[in-house]
Amino acid sequence: MRAYDDDLRLAHVLADAVERVTTARFRAEDLRVESKPDLTLVSDADRDAEELIRGQLARTRPRDAVIGEEFDPTGTSARQWIVDPIDGTHNYVRGVPVWATLIALVDDGVPVIGLVAAPALGRRWWAALGSGAWAGKSLTSAKRIHVSSVSRIEDASISCSSWTSWADVDREREVLDLARECWRERAFGDFWSYMLLAEGSVDIAAEPELGLHDMAALVPIVTEAGGRFTSLAGVDGPFGDNAVATNGILHDEVLRRIGLP
Incomplete structure (x- = not known):
């Protein structure tokens, strides 16, 4: 088993849980939206999704640090979970389906896991260090992906x-x-x-x-x-x-x- 397999599976579990929050609030008539000090938008779904991820990580990886977009960092470990609960919030609040939850693990300064879950597009992309990059709907339904060979x-x-x-x-x-x-x-x-x-x-x-x-x-x-x-x-x-x-x-x-x- 590769060093980060369990962490990658956990990232998928976190994405599964978050999707239930974000998809339920997508295009909801009572979605609450505010402007942050930097004039970017944040919705109640952003905050609820990040709180859910933080809560699950506190139970499953209590020694790890967590850095998110909406709340202050927690912990001082060299293992850092870095979370954007809804990347593309401006799309999300306008009903555009191009948004995703981003979950990463950085270990001693090296990004070792990345997962991008875009439920409105029906797609996920993920990778773990040394394991290749993959896309599909789940770990069991995936295809390995590669960049192009365009040279000009x-x-x-x-x-x-x-x-x-x-x-x-x-x-x-x-x-x-x-x-x-x-x-x-x-x-x-x-x-x-x-x-x-x-x-x-x-x-x-x-x-x-x-x-x-x-x-x-x-x-x-x-x-x-x-x-x-x-x-x-x-x-x-x-x-x-x-x-x-x-x-x-x-x-x-x-x-x-x-x-x-």
């Missing part, structure tokens, strides 16, 4: 959540120039860009501003599928404030074009 920018498909947000890091012109050179550009948004990349349907995904909870679960899936995930400064992993993910082949060229010093 002009043949690549690029996805960015928001084109205009690149002005905040003074990279709007560079990103638009790159997109124009690509074969196809789309804005699939949030987690979905990176999961499509891991499946080989997209070749480049990037965002100029992200939190740890947005990225931690994506990293093992992208890298175990054969891709690369870094900050705009080229540092591997989810610990920068932004992200560039590619099939690996295109990564150095993309960083040269849109990366930060």
Whole structure:
């Protein structure tokens, strides 16, 4: 048995439990939505889902730390569960089905498990260190996934959540120039860009501003599928404030074009 098999199974159990909360509240007429200090939205479903995950982890992994989007971190262990209860909250509150629960385990600074559960799309993606990346509805109904072999920018498909947000890091012109050179550009948004990349349907995904909870679960899936995930400064992993993910082949060229010093 691989070192993180039990943790991966637990991540699926957590996702099963959370889905019952998030799907029940999706498109609910009495969904309560508030603006946070950073002007992003949060719903009662976000908070209820994170509380559920934290409660189950407190029972099953009491020594582990937990970092979530909606509540203060707990614990000081080198094993950290990093949770985004609903990635794509703005989609969720508007009834758009592109949202997901992100669950990651970081062990001594290394993202070792990532699970993305998108019940409104009927899909999950997951990976554990050294075990490959997979997609399907459950552990018993899964297909291994791989990034593409596209080797030229002009043949690549690029996805960015928001084109205009690149002005905040003074990279709007560079990103638009790159997109124009690509074969196809789309804005699939949030987690979905990176999961499509891991499946080989997209070749480049990037965002100029992200939190740890947005990225931690994506990293093992992208890298175990054969891709690369870094900050705009080229540092591997989810610990920068932004992200560039590619099939690996295109990564150095993309960083040269849109990366930060």
